[in-house]
Structures are given as structure tokens and as C-alpha cells.
Amino acid sequence: MGYPPETLxxxxxxxxxxxxxxxxxxxxxxxxxxxxxxxxxxxSQDGIEFCAEQLGITPAQVTGVATFYTMYKRRPAxxxxxxxxxxxxxxxxxxxxxxxxxxxxxxxxxxxxxxxGKISLERLECNAACDFAPVVMVNWEFFDNMTPxxxxxxxxxxRAGKEVAPTRGPNRxxxxxxxxxxxxxxxxGRAGEGPQAGPQTLAGLELAKRNGWTAPPADADRPExxxxxxxxxxxxxxxx
Amino acid sequence: xxxxxxxxxxxxxxxxxSFTITAYRRNGGYRALRKALRMQPDEIVQAVxxxxxxxRGGAGFPTGMKWGFLPPKSDKPRYLVVNADESEPGTxxxxxxxxxNPHVLVEGIIISAYAIRSHHAFIYVRGEVLHVIRxxxxxxxxxYEAGYLGKNILGSGYDLDLVVHTGAGAYICGEETALLDSxxxxxxxxxxxxxxxxxxxxxxGPTVINNVESIxxxxxxxxxGPDWFASMGTEKSKGFGIFSLSGHVTRPGQYEAPLGITxxxxxxxxGGIRKGHRLKFWTPGGSSTxxxxxxxxxxxxxxxxxxxxxxxxxxxxxxxxxxxxCVVRAVLRWSEFYAHESCGKCTPCREGTYWYxxxxxxxxxxxxxxxxxxxxxxxxxxxxxxxxxxLGDGATSPVTSSIKLFRDEYIEHFKQGxxxxxxxxxxxxxxxx
Numbered sequence: 001m002g003y004p005p006e007t008l009x010x011x012x013x014x015x016x017x018x019x020x021x022x023x024x025x026x027x028x029x030x031x032x033x034x035x036x037x038x039x040x041x042x043x044s045q046d047g048i049e050f051c052a053e054q055l056g057i058t059p060a061q062v063t064g065v066a067t068f069y070t071m072y073k074r075r076p077a078x079x080x081x082x083x084x085x086x087x088x089x090x091x092x093x094x095x096x097x098x099x100x101x102x103x104x105x106x107x108x109x110x111x112x113x114x115x116x117g118k119i120s121l122e123r124l125e126c127n128a129a130c131d132f133a134p135v136v137m138v139n140w141e142f143f144d145n146m147t148p149x150x151x152x153x154x155x156x157x158x159r160a161g162k163e164v165a166p167t168r169g170p171n172r173x174x175x176x177x178x179x180x181x182x183x184x185x186x187x188x189g190r191a192g193e194g195p196q197a198g199p200q201t202l203a204g205l206e207l208a209k210r211n212g213w214t215a216p217p218a219d220a221d222r223p224e225x226x227x228x229x230x231x232x233x234x235x236x237x238x239x240x
Numbered sequence: 241x242x243x244x245x246x247x248x249x250x251x252x253x254x255x256x257x258s259f260t261i262t263a264y265r266r267n268g269g270y271r272a273l274r275k276a277l278r279m280q281p282d283e284i285v286q287a288v289x290x291x292x293x294x295x296r297g298g299a300g301f302p303t304g305m306k307w308g309f310l311p312p313k314s315d316k317p318r319y320l321v322v323n324a325d326e327s328e329p330g331t332x333x334x335x336x337x338x339x340x341n342p343h344v345l346v347e348g349i350i351i352s353a354y355a356i357r358s359h360h361a362f363i364y365v366r367g368e369v370l371h372v373i374r375x376x377x378x379x380x381x382x383x384y385e386a387g388y389l390g391k392n393i394l395g396s397g398y399d400l401d402l403v404v405h406t407g408a409g410a411y412i413c414g415e416e417t418a419l420l421d422s423x424x425x426x427x428x429x430x431x432x433x434x435x436x437x438x439x440x441x442x443x444x445g446p447t448v449i450n451n452v453e454s455i456x457x458x459x460x461x462x463x464x465g466p467d468w469f470a471s472m473g474t475e476k477s478k479g480f481g482i483f484s485l486s487g488h489v490t491r492p493g494q495y496e497a498p499l500g501i502t503x504x505x506x507x508x509x510x511g512g513i514r515k516g517h518r519l520k521f522w523t524p525g526g527s528s529t530x531x532x533x534x535x536x537x538x539x540x541x542x543x544x545x546x547x548x549x550x551x552x553x554x555x556x557x558x559x560x561x562x563x564x565x566c567v568v569r570a571v572l573r574w575s576e577f578y579a580h581e582s583c584g585k586c587t588p589c590r591e592g593t594y595w596y597x598x599x600x601x602x603x604x605x606x607x608x609x610x611x612x613x614x615x616x617x618x619x620x621x622x623x624x625x626x627x628x629x630x631l632g633d634g635a636t637s638p639v640t641s642s643i644k645l646f647r648d649e650y651i652e653h654f655k656q657g658x659x660x661x662x663x664x665x666x667x668x669x670x671x672x673x
Contacts, residue, residue: 021403023317023360024443029425030408034367055425068427068583069408071367083368087329088527088573089487089559094667125411125577127368128326128335130486130559131493134668140370147669168339169371179370182377183406191378194371196258201336203493204483205250207509213244215251215480216471218464 003039003046011039015054018185025055029065031184033072038180042073071183077176078113078120080158083137084151087126094147095134099123101148106155118159131200132167139179141166144198169194243501245509246472246480248460249453250496253340259375261382264343270388272459276351277396279462284355288458290466292478297323297414297451298525298554299630300477300543303458307356307448309438316445318358321423322349324365324376324452325407325414328526329577330557333482334452336494338365339372341456342379346402348455350388351462353400356448360401364419367407376404411581415629416449418583429585430629453482473499477542477553487522487560488514488666500545503558504537516671517562521645525554527574528634530641531567551641564670566661567646568653571638572600578635589632592623596639603650606658613643613650 003011014035019028032054036047043066052059066072084099085091103121106114113120129135132144136151143154144167157164163172170193174182182188208214257263264270276284289304310318322345326334338345345363353361363380365373380402383389391399405423412418413428420442422428441447457479461469470478477499483506486492490511497506503522513519521531524541530551532539539549546553561570579593599616602608620636627633643650652660664670 024424026425027405027423030422031406033408034406065425065427069410071407071409086573087577088570089330091573092561092565092570092663092666093487094669096663097667124368125580126327126329126331128332128366130330130332130557131484133486133492137368140368142369142371145668166371170374182370182374183367185377185404185406187374187377187381191371191374192260196256197253197336197340200491200493201340202254203485203491203510204245204495204497205247205253207495208245208247209254211244213246215246215248216468218468 001046003050007039008050011035011050012054014184014186015050019054021185026057029055029062030069033062033066033069034180034184037072038177038184041076041177076113076117079118079175080138080155080173081120081122081176082155083122083124083127085124085127085133085135085137087124089126089130090134093133098134098136098146098148098151102151102155105152114159116159119155131203132198138164138166138173139176140183141169141173141179142198143167166194168198243498243505245495245497247496248480249337249341249344249456249482250494253336258340259342259379261343261379261386264341268463269343269459270347270386272463273347273350273388274394276354276462277394277398281355281357284351284462287461287466288355291461291469292466292473292476293454293457293461293469294477294543295451296453296457296481296555298328298528298552300553303450303454306438306450307352309436310356310446310448311439314446316443317360318356319442319445319447320349320353320356320358320361321419321442321447321449322361322363322452322455323414323416323419323449324363325419326452327366327411327414328528328555328557329574330484330486330523330526330559331555332484332486332557333494333555335369335372337452337456337482339375342375343383344456344459345376345452346379346383346388348458349402350383350393350400351458352448352450352455354398358448359399361403362423362442363402363404364413364423365404365406366413367409373404373406380404410583411577412583412629412631415631418629419449420447427583429583474540474542474544476544481556483541483556483558485510485558485560488517488562488565489560490514499553500540500542502538502540503532506558507537507560513560513562517564520561520563520565521567521570521642522561523554523557523559524551526557527559527577528552528630528637529554530637531645533645551637562666564661564665566604566659566663567642567649568600568604569659569661569663571642572597572604574638575600575635578631582631582635586628586632588623589627589629589635592619592627592632593635595619596635600639603653604659606653606656608650608654610651610654613647617643
């Protein structure tokens with residue numbers, strides 16, 4: 001089939017930009033596959049052929065790579081792809097119950113999407129947010145400290161078209177395709193939104209501040225000349 | 241309590257704009273870079289060697305020594321690759337670090353790349369952390385704009401390009417040579433070593449691969465001197481590290497402390513085990529490190545002491561489980577993880593983790609026999625040390641350590657014909673209903 005000419009021209013422009021980032025073109029394959037998902041919502045046959053064409057490799061070679069990585073989907077993901085962490089720590093803290101209730105609530109299982117195409121579900125492995133367990137990810141944004149009730153409310157809101165904000169993420173959730181475009185290396189300008197850290201992230205720092213605990217003072221070889229770009233705001237040295 | 245926390249990397253995390261270049265510079269950021277660019281590259285390598293910094297990604301290999309393995313001269317370009325593929329179960333330090341303070345990593349990369357005379361660096365970040373990726377992309381763009389990246393950095397004549405490369409969901413890509421294959425656009429499968437990446441790494445060129453926290457520690461070493469860094473920690477495990485407490489603990493989170501702190505000290509800081517419960521088992525450094533129990537509360541969390549006590553410091557991912565947790569269930573889940581993430585390249589790991597999964601499912605359901613435990617241990621003998629990479633070795637840790645420490649609990653499953661634990665009691669909301 002192939003992409004319509006305008007789509008193809010746009011994707012080719014993006015592909016060129018991606019390939020230019022790397023010393024060797026083949027390194028662009030992973031971001032190109034994210035780009036394909038930003039167009040089709042999954043790794044389509046058109047997308048595989050597109051990547052092969054851009055890199056001068058065979059569709060079989062592209063398929064071999066695409067099937068290795070779990071983030072590349074072989075059928076369309078929902079507009080909101082919901083992952084429930086079921087690795088040991090999250091599972092024990094309640095992730096198993098969240099998974100069971102959510103799956104029953106939506107009537108879909110692992111790697112399946114609702115009929116309206118709004119929500120797909122995945123049993124996720126550890127997503128590096130264990131101090132916020134149990135964790136749910138939607139389109140790879142963090143929803144920390146979840147409960148079965150909160151998770152069901154979350155998917156109901158998403159299906160109803162309500163705006164939803166991740167716990168540690170931008171002000172509103174973007175779609176699966178929009179997320180895939182950021183993963184392909186095209187920023188969406190929303191890095192500045194949302195908190196810098198969650199409460200757990202700061203647990204140690206806040207305790208240290210309350211107790212006046214710091215790293216030892218630095219060696220005597222200071223000070224360094226001020227960075228003129230920092231202006232008069234310079235208060236101290238982060239590295240001490 | 242003798243040991244106290246030493247926030248260095250986490251020092252500015254409580255500032256709402258901590259991830260911006262403005263905030264980073266306000267706190268003195270990028271001053272170490274100016275100092276570094278006035279030093280000879282080899283002086284920086286020496287400083288990192290002298291500091292005693294050891295890899296913070298789990299293996300604990302001395303960072304400066306790793307840099308020193310690069311051949312002094314070679315025809316091919318040299319690369320610095322940052323391993324930001326944080327995926328080891330329980331490990332959750334690099335992700336919050338990059339979300340709150342991506343610039344300390346960027347500054348560390350520039351200094352480290354300058355030290356090893358590389359002009360092209362990559363951050364290989366796992367794909368499942370969208371907002372962290374946004375923050376990295378922005379930090380790199382800001383650094384280019386400020387003249388810290390690109391051509392002739394701060395007028396020094398030194399050039400460096402830095403690319404944020406997003407992975408696509410594969411634990412194995414945290415293994416450094418699998419990461420390189422993935423970064424080259426292939427399935428992420430480990431390579432035979434030698435040659436080590438220092439000799440033939442990315443595109444066959446000399447390559448250094450370091451963990452996020454290791455590289456992020458470099459600016460402070462350059463700014464404050466190796467002796468300052470080495471004044472923290474223990475004799476052979478110097479400096480500070482982020483300890484991540486998760487699970488059945490009152491205040492889970494990130495605690496930056498000198499290496500050698502104990503879990504007893506950390507638990508006291510974190511408000512102890514959740515109210516009304518007691519510690520049952522814990523991992524010192526992620527699921528690939530053999531389990532510890534109450535007996536190990538006073539083991540100094542440094543590379544040597546944890547090793548001597550029969551486990552590994554790993555990534556300082558302290559997953560804490562209380563007495564409501566079924567160890568068989570915990571180990572089954574980890575085994576399912578390893579089976580899912582095994583890349584399939586070598587037989588011991590691919591087949592071994594598959595059989596772990598089958599057997600542990602049966603054991604958890606109370607349908608096993610005591611003989612199964614011997615079979616599991618025999619299977620473990622055929623994985624450990626016979627796998628192509630450390631993934632297979634790691635998979636054996638929870639299985640063998642749990643049988644050693646909790647054999648009776650496995651047997652109780654057969655006796656009862658099922659799991660004696662109620663999973664509802666382990667949840668965060670247990671006792672709230």
C-alpha cells in the first residue's frame with residue numbers, strides 16, 4: 001500500500017533529521033520505529049517498509065529489530081496505553097489487584113485494546129519508580145501511588161475525554177501517537193511543565209535539611225570564577 | 241546514629257525549577273566544566289582514579305580505570321555512552337535524578353568526554369519514561385545554546401556533540417554491549433568480550449560506557465577534588481551514592497548517603513518498617529542481588545561488605561518486604577521478569593529462566609515437591625557462570641538465596657497445597673478497609 005504522498009514526504013523529512021543525528025545511519029532505526037508509531041500507532045507493514053527504505057536495509061531486518069523491543073506494538077495501541085507494573089515490588093504493594101480490577105473493569109487483557117480504541121492494557125515490568133509503588137504508566141507518563149479505585153477512575157476519565165494530568169509529568173496527558181513522536185526525538189515543548197520531583201524523591205533531602213546534614217566542605221582550591229551567564233543569582237555551589 | 245546523609249547530586253532537587261539551566265547555574269552548575277577545560281584531559285582521568293569512584297550502575301568497576309583502558313592512540317573516533325537504561329527491578333535512582341537535575345549529567349558528560357578525548361557522546365535512556373526524556377532533550381538543547389556543547393566549547397577549542405537516544409523496552413540493553421548493539425540499530429544482544437568496549441565498542445571504536453550516577457558524580461570530583469570525594473564512604477568503596485528505599489517502609493524514597501551506611505541506619509531515617517510489621521527480606525541492590533534478611537541489617541552497604549555477606553551492592557535498590565509477603569510469589573515474579581527479558585542468545589539463560597517460571601508457578605500453587613527445590617538448585621548451577629552475560633547470573637540470585645533462607649516456606653506451600661499468605665495483607669491499602 002504505502003503512505004499517501006504528503007504523509008510520505010513529511011515522514012521522509014523527519015527521517016532525514018533523525019538519521020543526521022548519528023555517525024552511522026543504521027543507529028536511527030529505533031527512533032525511526034518510534035516515528036512510525038507516531039504515525040500509525042503501531043509498527044505497520046508500511047512503517048516497516050518505510051524504515052527499510054530510509055536505511056537501505058531489508059524489511060526482514062527491520063522486523064527482526066521491531067519484534068525484539070516491547071514498546072513497539074504489533075497491533076494498534078489505544079489512544080491511551082495503560083501499563084500496570086506487575087514486577088515483584090509493585091505487585092506485592094497492590095499492583096496485582098490493580099491489574100485484576102482494571103482488566104475486569106475494561107474487559108480487556110494484556111496487550112489488548114478496548115473496542116472504542118481508547119484504552120489498551122499492558123502488564124508492565126519495573127518502570128524505575130519503585131518508591132512510588134504501585135505504579136501505573138499511561139503513554140509512558142508516571143501515575144504514582146495508585147489504587148484500584150484511582151486506576152479505574154483514570155481510565156473512565158480518559159474514555160470520557162476528560163483532561164488528565166500525570167503525577168510527575170506535563171499538565172495534561174498527550175496521546176500515544178504524540179508520545180511516540182517525542183520518543184523519536186522531536187520535543188513537544190512541554191519539558192518545563194509539571195513538578196521537578198515527587199515527594200518520595202525528596203524524602204532524603206528533606207530529612208537532611210531538617211537535621212542540617214550536608215556533604216563535607218570542599219577542598220581549599222576554591223573559588224572558581226563565576227559563570228558570567230549565571231549573573232548575580234549565584235548562591236552556592238551545587239557540587240559541594 | 242553515626243552516619244548521616246550527604247546530599248550532593250540531590251542537593252537542589254527541592255527547587256521547583258531544578259531541571260533548568262538557570263537553576264543549575266544559580267547553584268554553581270557548569271563551573272566544574274570551566275575548571276575542567278583548563279586542565280589536561282589526563283589530569284581529569286587521574287582525578288577520577290584518585291577519587292576512588294566506582295561504577296554506580298551495579299558492577300562497581302573503578303570509573304577512572306575504565307577510562308584508562310582506552311588505547312592512547314587509535315584511528316577510529318572515541319565515544320562516550322551513558323547507560324540511562326535503568327531497568328533492574330527495584331532500581332529507581334537515575335530516573336528521578338534525570339527528571340530533577342538533568343544538567344548535572346550533561347555537565348558530567350562534557351567533562352568526561354573531554355577527559356577521554358571523545359567528540360561524540362550518547363545518552364541511551366530507556367523509552368518508558370517520557371517526561372524524563374523531555375527533560376533530557378531540553379537540557380541538551382539548553383547546553384548547546386549556552387555554548388557548553390557543539391563547536392569550540394567555551395572557547396577551549398574542544399568540540400562535542402551529545403545525542404539523547406531513546407530505547408524501546410528491553411532490560412537487556414542495560415548490559416553494556418547489548419546497549420551498543422541496540423544503539424547501532426540492532427536487536428539488543430550482548431557481545432562476546434573481549435574485545436571490551438574500551439578497545440572495540442560503538443561502531444568498533446574505543447568506547448566508554450558509564451552509568452548516569454557515575455557520570456553525574458564527575459563534576460563534583462572535578463570541582464571539589466578527589467580527596468573530598470574520597471573523604472566519604474569506606475576505604476575501598478569511596479564517595480556517596482543514592483540509596484533507593486521501596487516497599488514496606490514508612491517513608492520510601494531516595495536517600496543520598498556515603499557508601500557503607502547500613503540498612504538499620506537508613507530504615508531509622510525512613511521511619512522504619514510500616515507500622516505494626518517487621519522486616520522479612522530485602523534486596524541490597526535490585527532483584528539480581530541475593531536476598532538479605534533481618535540478620536543483615538548491620539552489613540555496611542559498600543561493595544566489599546555486601547559481597548562478603550553473600551550478596552552484591554548492585555544499584556543500592558533496597559526493596560523492603562515485611563512478614564506479609566510470600567517469598568515464593570516474589571521470586572516467581574522476578575523469574576517471570578528474567579524469562580521475559582532474556583534476549584534468547586544463550587541457552588542456559590533462555591531455557592533456564594523459562595523452566596524457573598514453570599517450576600515456580602507450580603511451587604507457588606502448592607503443587608510442587610521437595611525434589612523440585614533440588615531441581616531448581618541444579619538448574620541454577622547450570623545458569624550461573626554458564627550464561628553469556630550477567631542477566632542469567634542475576635536470575636539465579638533470588639531463586640538460590642530464597643531457597644537457602646526460606647526453604648521451610650517453600651515446603652509449607654506443598655504441605656498446604658497452596659500459598660499460605662493473603663496477598664491483600666501486603667498491599668499499601670491493607671488495614672485501611
